[in-house]
Amino acid sequence: MGAREMAVAARESSRRLQALSSEERKKILLAVANALETNEKLITEENEADVAAAEKAGYEKSLISRLVLKPGKISNLAKSIRMLANMEDPIGHVLKRTQIAEGLILEKTSSPLGVLLIVFESRPEALVQIALLAIRSGNGLLLKGGKEAKQSNAILLKVITEAIPESVGSKLIGLVTSRDEIPDLLKLDDVIDLVIPRGSNKLVSQIKNSTKIPVLGHADGICHVYVDKSADMNMAKRIVLDAKVDYPAACNAMETLLVHKDLVQTGGLNDLVVDLRLEGVTLYGGPRASAELNIPETHSFHHEYNSTACTVEIVNDVQAAIDHIHEHGSAHTDCIITEDHEVAEVFLRQVDSAAVFHNASTRFCDGARFGLGAEVGISTSRIHARGPVGVEGLLTTRWILRGSGQVVDGDKGVTYVHKDIPIDS
Amino acid sequence: MGAREMAVAARESSRRLQALSSEERKKILLAVANALETNEKLITEENEADVAAAEKAGYEKSLISRLVLKPGKISNLAKSIRMLANMEDPIGHVLKRTQIAEGLILEKTSSPLGVLLIVFESRPEALVQIALLAIRSGNGLLLKGGKEAKQSNAILLKVITEAIPESVGSKLIGLVTSRDEIPDLLKLDDVIDLVIPRGSNKLVSQIKNSTKIPVLGHADGICHVYVDKSADMNMAKRIVLDAKVDYPAACNAMETLLVHKDLVQTGGLNDLVVDLRLEGVTLYGGPRASAELNIPETHSFHHEYNSTACTVEIVNDVQAAIDHIHEHGSAHTDCIITEDHEVAEVFLRQVDSAAVFHNASTRFCDGARFGLGAEVGISTSRIHARGPVGVEGLLTTRWILRGSGQVVDGDKGVTYVHKDIPIDS
Incomplete structure (x- = not known):
């Protein structure tokens, strides 16, 4: 056949x-x-x-x-x-x-x-x-x-x-x-x-x-985690590690870690880097992070490693993180880690991706975990x-219309009421 | 630019x-x-x-x-x-x-x-x-x-x-x-x-x-009206005429009239044909209707006249009408006229078109008439x-997920509950 x-x-x-x-x-x-x-x-x-x-x-x-x-x-x-x-x-x-x-x-x-x-x-x-x-x-x-x-x-x-x-x-x-x-x-x-x-x-x-x-379907899963200056750094470490190493080849794994610039001074960036390295993750940097951390520069921010490797970059604030995600991401799953409710809502409202998370691992983006049954x-x-x-x-x-002989007749045929009827009735 | x-x-x-x-x-x-x-x-x-x-x-x-x-x-x-x-x-x-x-x-x-x-x-x-x-x-x-x-x-x-x-x-x-x-x-x-x-x-x-x-968008609007043997024939005439002549160039105008075979004997088919002709509609027939009514045979059932012309054909029953619509239609808007509730529901359940109507003119298929506001x-x-x-x-x-530090951790990180929360709450 x-x-x-x-x-x-x-x-x-x-x-x-x-x-x-x-x-x-x-x-x-x-x-x-x-x-x-x-x-x-x-x-x-x-x-x-x-x-x-x-x-x-x-x-x-x-x-x-x-x-x-x-x-x-x-x-x-x-x-x-x-x-x-x-x-x-x-x-x-x-x-x-x-x-x-x-x-x-x-x-x-x-x-x-x-x-x-x-x-x-x-x-x-x-x-x-x-x-x-x-x-x-x-x-x-x-x-x-x-x-x-x-x-x-x-x-x-x-x-x-x-x-x-x-x-x-x-x-x-x-x-x-x-x-x-x-x-x-x-x-x-x-x-x-x-x-x-x-x-x-x-x-x-x-x-x-x-x-x-x-x-x-999706061709790319370039997922970002942005760690804001106001993040709980223990939570940040837990989420960043899970997002990268729970299953590095998954499409919902983190490929790019964005860190607020203030976390350079506080040592927060360094702590994250140490933990990722302890888990065997190879790091590549954007221009700022590669200079700061002395790591090789990534050839492109639009890159899916699909392995225990990721890109790190330093950004000025949440708006810069959002702009970076829009410019370089694949609109799959992107996450912010912050204790600042207002900053979180800016990120959740503006990031134009299929899934946008606050304080939860990108790995949750999955039909079974979302409760959709089979995916x-x-x-x-x-x-x-x-x-x-x-x-x-x-x-x-499909639109199903049940009538009793109604005609349009130049829109003089019926008197339109357009009333929503509750579905349970 | x-x-x-x-x-x-x-x-x-x-x-x-x-x-x-x-x-x-x-x-x-x-x-x-x-x-x-x-x-x-x-x-x-x-x-x-x-x-x-x-x-x-x-x-x-x-x-x-x-x-x-x-x-x-x-x-x-x-x-x-x-x-x-x-x-x-x-x-x-x-x-x-x-x-x-x-x-x-x-x-x-x-x-x-x-x-x-x-x-x-x-x-x-x-x-x-x-x-x-x-x-x-x-x-x-x-x-x-x-x-x-x-x-x-x-x-x-x-x-x-x-x-x-x-x-x-x-x-x-x-x-x-x-x-x-x-x-x-x-x-x-x-x-x-x-x-x-x-x-x-x-x-x-x-x-x-x-x-x-x-x-x-839609390329074709080949809409059908099927008049069942159980139709109220006054209603059928009103709807058939409106569907064809209210605005013949519209995509939701009737292009094919299907009539149950029993309506040949009762004169119902003839009455419909007389009324359409009175409104200046030119008729073309499928093999059965062209023999019965002595009208020219249509060159194709998949034809949109966009004018005061239409195809007529005689079918054995509602199932034959449904099969005809699936084979020759464009899945835009199709209508059944019948007083038999069971027959109507068979048609409404089976016809695989964007809009499926019972006892109402195909011309109602329109954003403003459906109450959608602008279309x-x-x-x-x-x-x-x-x-x-x-x-x-x-x-x-977009899927928005708000957490408090949750990780997947091989699905041991959280206890999944997947509970629907009413949206009004």
């Missing part, structure tokens, strides 16, 4: 899925959870074959570790699917209700986006999470997984698809196996509604540059969804 | 605008309303010069009539700006509030998109409406108006810009005067966040095909905003 046929078939199935009742969609999710547990042995065997092949091919250890479905993984997945099944159905929510005129009621309701294309790298459990988010949100799905996980992905999709009733159809989720098909898929802006690349910055940038379909990714796009994206990002809206 | 410099300057000004208080932004809007009234004579003179030049150049009458700022227009614009000023500030609304952990509060808040590029055709009042919506929503703006309205646009922008305080800056709104600059602007996907083309289908399609910036356009995109788009479509969100 060609790329277009797959996408069209996925949309048709998604429309049948949307037409089901909430209870029926919930049953599908529960059936998938059961099917995964029932077929655990089969899944594990196929996964072991992938792992053996990857080892034989001499792949990196980190890739192989991402490939392995560890014992307990399947039952954990089944557990999270059951949680998703018991969540309130996200489709058909009334978001707003307005009386337009006598007997003419308008509702803005949530509805599925349509067809998603998700490109992900090695972890096979990502296939399960994504497929279930798509079912929960009523969307059709085309998936392209890593070739190392070929057998794992095939068996997982087979098990999931067999649990989808015939009334919806087996083509709700399509698996694209060859990388060569991606360019064809990326051309289908009339039948695919959203592309979500889950993987390296390079993957995201490549996809963004080669499609007219909207892309949800499809973190978006630094300003359109549609921004920051950590859960099921909500896979939905759009 | 080059295209990039204009966009960067507009973003910088928009950030200063965002940093103002609600009261200060409101004052700007009121100052603009006053400035327009004060300068009415000047504006009218420049507009008359444009009109005279257009007449001399032999432009079409319809274009000239769109170009004219009729008496009372300026004070009407000022009035609608004062309404906008007195609306609740759309920036900084808390949309959702969650307690993540003890002392760690997350808010999802509304914020400006950034920089908008709006391309519009002849009406000069569109400049005023768009500029004020941008100020209200805290966005920077680049505008490209029709060349026929050159002098009108220049004076309107001058008057508006002079009312913007120096603290925000005169480059918040930039006017692009030459069509040659458009291709350069459309390349700036790193500094322009959204393009809104207001004009012909051709304009919208051209822009969609030549930019990576998200485009808000920036109608979107048939499924991403970001769908259907009539008001100020809300010019906003994005």
Whole structure:
């Protein structure tokens, strides 16, 4: 089946899925959870074959570790699917209700986006999470997984698809196996509604540059922590260390530390530097910090280390910190550490990033930590969804108008009242 | 100033605008309303010069009539700006509030998109409406108006810009005067966040095909009215006529009439056809209707007449109508006329369009009629905003997290509670 046929078939199935009742969609999710547990042995065997092949091919250890479905993984997945099944159905929510005129009621309701294309790298459990988010949100799905996980992905999709009733159809989720098909898929802006690349910055940038379909994702995570002169320095140390070393390769890790100039005199800057070095962090400086601390100068402030390294710079005040972030950041997650409430509010109001924090580690910027349930990714796009994206990002809206014969007739047809009606009523 | 410099300057000004208080932004809007009234004579003179030049150049009458700022227009614009000023500030609304952990509060808040590029055709009042919506929503703006309205646009922008305080800056709104600059602007996907083309289908399609910036708009408005066998036929006639003839060139006018097969026998179909013809509507048929009614066959069901003409087809039932709409429609506005509540709900639940109506004319699909205040356009995109788009479509969100020193520390740093906090509290 060609790329277009797959996408069209996925949309048709998604429309049948949307037409089901909430209870029926919930049953599908529960059936998938059961099917995964029932077929655990089969899944594990196929996964072991992938792992053996990857080892034989001499792949990196980190890739192989991402490939392995560890014992307990399947039952954990089944557990999270059951949680998703018991969540309130996200489709058909009334978001707003307005009386337009006598007997003419308008509702803005949530509805599925349509067809998603998700490109992900090695972890096979990502296939399960994504497929279930798509079912929960009523969307059709085309998936392209890593070739190392070929057998794992095939068996997982087979098990999931067999649990989808015939009334919806087996083509709700399509698996694209060859990388060569991606360019064809990326051309289908009339039948695919959203592309979500889950993987390296390079993957995201490549996809963004080669499609007219909207892309949800982030290419850069250049997160800043600004330590104000009024900071509690013990708190500052704790947050700065967590933001950098809790998981240095994460997109929400700190890449640039900005320090108020007064902290040079007080020794605050030096204390932070000593602590970072104790944790094995390599420091690069902006012009002022490299002179002050005698460290190598960074070649660019717009740089994501993705490792135990970061840039340090000295700034005059909160406004200079904000300007620096706007000029050099990636609008992902930026944080201020201060005990001065007014300074904090200036930062929170002005910093134009997806996530802006006061006195908390940048590492909190994450769907699970934000309480969104499963996460499809973190978006630094300003359109549609921004920051950590859960099921909500896979939905759009429809306007439903219920009348009793009203016509516009040059706007003399009805008397407009435009009265908001509370949604609970 | 080059295209990039204009966009960067507009973003910088928009950030200063965002940093103002609600009261200060409101004052700007009121100052603009006053400035327009004060300068009415000047504006009218420049507009008359444009009109005279257009007449001399032999432009079409319809274009000239769109170009004219009729008496009372300026004070009407000022009035609608004062309404906008007195609306609740759309920036900084808390949309959702969650307690993540003890002392760690997350808010999802509304914020400006950034920089908008709006391309519009002849009406000069569109400049005023768009500029004020941008100020209200805290966005920077680049505008490209029709060349026929050159002098009108220049004076309107001058008057508006002079009312913007120096603290925000005169480059918040930039006017692009030459069509040659458009291709350069459309390349700036790193500094322009959204393009809104207001004009012909051709304009919208051209822009969609030549930019990576998200485009808000609709290229086609192929709206359907489906008359079910259970319809009240007097109501059906009223709605069908209004949907087609109230304003045939509008994107929300009916282009295709679908009729249940039983209405052939009852004479219902014939009555509708007679009434449409009485109003001067030319009819084209699908295969079944053209045979039954002896009318020419349409060359395509996916056709927007934009005039007093439409396609008619006979369908077996509501499911066939839904399938027809999905296959041939443009997902703009589709309507069912029926007295059968169950049939209506099947249609309302399944039709996958921006607006889906029961027993009301498609012509109601409009920002003003929906009560959204000013409208920036109608979107048939499924991403970001769908259907009539008001100020809300010019906003994005930011996640604001307020903590007291919390760190993630491998998710052992805090005890997650994820408790929703009511927003009124």
